[in-house]
Amino acid sequence: xxxxxxxxxxxxxxxxxxxxxxxxxxxxxxxxxxxxxxxxxxxxxxxxxxxxxxxxxxxxxxxxxxxxxxxxxxxxxxxxxxxxxxxxxxxxxxxxxxxxxxxxxxxxxxxxxxxxxxxxxxxxxxxxxxxxxxxxxxxxxxxxxxxxxxxxxxxxxxxxxxxxxxxxxxxxxxxxxxxxxxxxxxxxxxxxxxxxxxxxxxxxxxxxxxxxxxxxxxxxxxxxxxxxxxxxxxxxxxxxxxxxxxxxxxxxxxxxxxxxxxxxxxxxxxx
Amino acid sequence: xxxxxxxxxxxxxxxxxxxxxxxxxxxxxxxxxxxxxxxxxxxxxxxxxxxxxxxxxxxxxxxxxxxxxxxxxxxxxxxxxxxxxxxxxxxxxxxxxxxxxxxxxxxxxxxxxxxxxxxxxxxxxxxxxxxxxxxxxxxxxxxxxxxxxxxxxxxxxxxxxxxxxxxxxxxxxxxxxxxxxxxxxxxxxxxxxxxxxxxxxxxxxxxxxxxxxxxxxxxxxxxxxxxxxxxxxxxxxxxxxxxxxxxxxxxxxxxxxxxxxxxxxxxxxxxxxxxxxxxxxxxxxxxxxxxxxxxxxxxxxxxxxxxxxxxxxxxxxxxxxxxxxxxxxxxxxxxxxxxxxxxxxxxxx
Numbered sequence: 001x002x003x004x005x006x007x008x009x010x011x012x013x014x015x016x017x018x019x020x021x022x023x024x025x026x027x028x029x030x031x032x033x034x035x036x037x038x039x040x041x042x043x044x045x046x047x048x049x050x051x052x053x054x055x056x057x058x059x060x061x062x063x064x065x066x067x068x069x070x071x072x073x074x075x076x077x078x079x080x081x082x083x084x085x086x087x088x089x090x091x092x093x094x095x096x097x098x099x100x101x102x103x104x105x106x107x108x109x110x111x112x113x114x115x116x117x118x119x120x121x122x123x124x125x126x127x128x129x130x131x132x133x134x135x136x137x138x139x140x141x142x143x144x145x146x147x148x149x150x151x152x153x154x155x156x157x158x159x160x161x162x163x164x165x166x167x168x169x170x171x172x173x174x175x176x177x178x179x180x181x182x183x184x185x186x187x188x189x190x191x192x193x194x195x196x197x198x199x200x201x202x203x204x205x206x207x208x209x210x211x212x213x214x215x216x217x218x219x220x221x222x223x224x225x226x227x228x229x230x231x232x233x234x235x236x237x238x239x240x241x242x243x244x245x246x247x248x249x250x251x252x253x254x255x256x257x258x259x260x261x262x263x264x265x266x267x268x269x270x271x
Numbered sequence: 272x273x274x275x276x277x278x279x280x281x282x283x284x285x286x287x288x289x290x291x292x293x294x295x296x297x298x299x300x301x302x303x304x305x306x307x308x309x310x311x312x313x314x315x316x317x318x319x320x321x322x323x324x325x326x327x328x329x330x331x332x333x334x335x336x337x338x339x340x341x342x343x344x345x346x347x348x349x350x351x352x353x354x355x356x357x358x359x360x361x362x363x364x365x366x367x368x369x370x371x372x373x374x375x376x377x378x379x380x381x382x383x384x385x386x387x388x389x390x391x392x393x394x395x396x397x398x399x400x401x402x403x404x405x406x407x408x409x410x411x412x413x414x415x416x417x418x419x420x421x422x423x424x425x426x427x428x429x430x431x432x433x434x435x436x437x438x439x440x441x442x443x444x445x446x447x448x449x450x451x452x453x454x455x456x457x458x459x460x461x462x463x464x465x466x467x468x469x470x471x472x473x474x475x476x477x478x479x480x481x482x483x484x485x486x487x488x489x490x491x492x493x494x495x496x497x498x499x500x501x502x503x504x505x506x507x508x509x510x511x512x513x514x515x516x517x518x519x520x521x522x523x524x525x526x527x528x529x530x531x532x533x534x535x536x537x538x539x540x541x542x543x544x545x546x547x548x549x550x551x552x553x554x555x556x557x558x559x560x561x562x563x564x565x566x567x568x569x570x571x572x573x574x575x576x577x578x579x580x581x582x583x584x585x586x587x588x589x590x591x592x593x594x595x596x597x598x599x600x601x602x603x604x605x606x607x608x609x610x611x612x613x614x615x616x617x618x619x620x
Binding site: 168175 | 321322323342343344345346347348349350351352353354356357358359360369370373374414417418421427
């Protein structure tokens with residue numbers, strides 16, 4: 001049997017369930033329902049203030065969340081991997097479980113803690129007798145950022161923990177013996193060897209943050225409009241499918257472009 | 272010059288004691304080999320000096336300084352481990368410079384000291400390469416250069432040749448001996464399970480087993496006059512035979528043997544230690560007759576396993592022209608001066 005035959009079933013399935021609907025979205029973006037030129041929807045989208053704001057918000061939130069996840073994830077993974085404490089293994093296992101949680105669940109948990117009527121505000125109002133508590137950031141971009149960092153940090157930690165488990169601990173011991181303090185060991189021995197894992201985790205988080213919808217929706221941040229929220233608004237609230245598909249194509253292009261960039265950089269870095 | 276002193280050092284993990292009250296002194300400029308099987312506590316002792324394990328009892332001193340509670344980066348030691356542990360993302364010169372930078376050596380001095388260390392280990396031509404571009408032997412030389420670059424008073428070598436093949440190992444042993452001649456002030460603690468490495472390189476050998484020191488002395492002392500059965504067996508794979516001490520020697524399975532009984536009391540039981548290569552084939556003094564159980568050809572020698580009165584005796588003989596067959600009756604013999612009676616306790620030499 002020719003080898004190519006084995007590739008046929010997955011290609012057919014992929015084409016039916018993914019490529020064909022994707023092609024329909026692209027086609028729709030070039031077919032304005034109101035008539036006009038093929039690029040009218042794009043021209044209208046690019047010209048709109050809401051799109052530019054959504055694009056800006058999406059990018060800064062994604063970049064900010066990625067940076068936050070990298071910093072926090074690296075620090076937490078370091079502790080779990082190299083600082084012996086009771087329960088370190090259990091925490092590492094929990095990271096795996098955490099990855100399976102839906103994003104809205106984390107947002108819901110944050111709402112319980114920091115929401116307008118959440119525990120933190122309740123505690124403050126109970127203690128001070130004030131009419132309302134001081135925590136109102138959850139419905140701002142900072143709330144979205146916090147939720148995204150909380151939810152996506154384990155996606156950075158998982159590859160980092162795998163990379164750390166491969167690191168020869170004798171290197172760390174020899175470095176210490178040679179006179180290096182812990183900070184230098186982290187900077188000059190651990191970090192360079194963790195770079196491929198950081199790049200993998202970071203790029204994954206960046207792409208996921210660019211496309212994140214559930215967290216933004218659940219925080220109820222009315223003034224935070226990201227590209228996925230814009231698509232939702234155009235398609236569901238305004239029934240402007242061409243514009244929604246146009247924004248979606250832009251969103252996909254950014255994601256695929258970033259992924260391509262990661263692959264190129266990764267190959268050059270030998271990751 | 273810095274020596275090392277273990278002063279009743281004990282290390283335990285949970286309730287499991289892995290090093291039990293070690294008392295041992297490495298004199299300044301001395302090469303001390305810690306020799307023993309896996310789990311004997313030798314690597315733990317080295318790690319206690321490096322600061323990677325915290326003793327539950329006792330003190331570790333480097334020179335006159337008690338370093339027991341000091342973190343590793345404050346101890347000023349060089350260390351070479353079995354798998355080299357080079358930093359893979361750094362070039363050879365950066366690996367060697369690492370310790371100098373960590374110890375904040377004057378920036379202008381670093382290139383010269385890196386070059387000096389690489390020159391000393393014959394790796395100057397490879398300064399710009401990455402570890403992955405080097406052979407195992409070259410990587411080990413770089414690891415040694417990295418340890419020496421900081422000019423340590425104490426050098427810890429943890430099974431440094433175990434990952435090398437036999438030929439490279441022999442060459443590196445000679446290199447290490449040369450390095451020590453060039454750096455006579457450096458005290459070296461050399462952990463190994465290979466008696467050849469210990470006998471070749473060490474000024475003294477500390478034989479370890481079951482988390483403790485079993486014996487300590489010069490290679491010649493341990494080889495020719497071991498104080499314990501373990502030392503006799505582990506260093507040189509000696510024959511150990513149960514005997515009864517007699518006025519002019521000992522009695523083994525009813526055979527009178529002539530040898531120096533030292534201070535052993537006649538009538539007491541002891542263990543006779545005789546090296547396989549000191550046994551001869553054929554009639555002679557202290558004859559032991561038995562049957563051939565196995566014959567091994569080892570190139571320049573034959574090893575015979577002979578059953579003598581229910582005990583298996585090993586004999587290493589120059590290559591035999593006529594090899595005895597299994598079951599043949601043969602006689603082995605040894606000179607009185609080549610046997611030792613064991614029974615002494617353990618002490619730090």
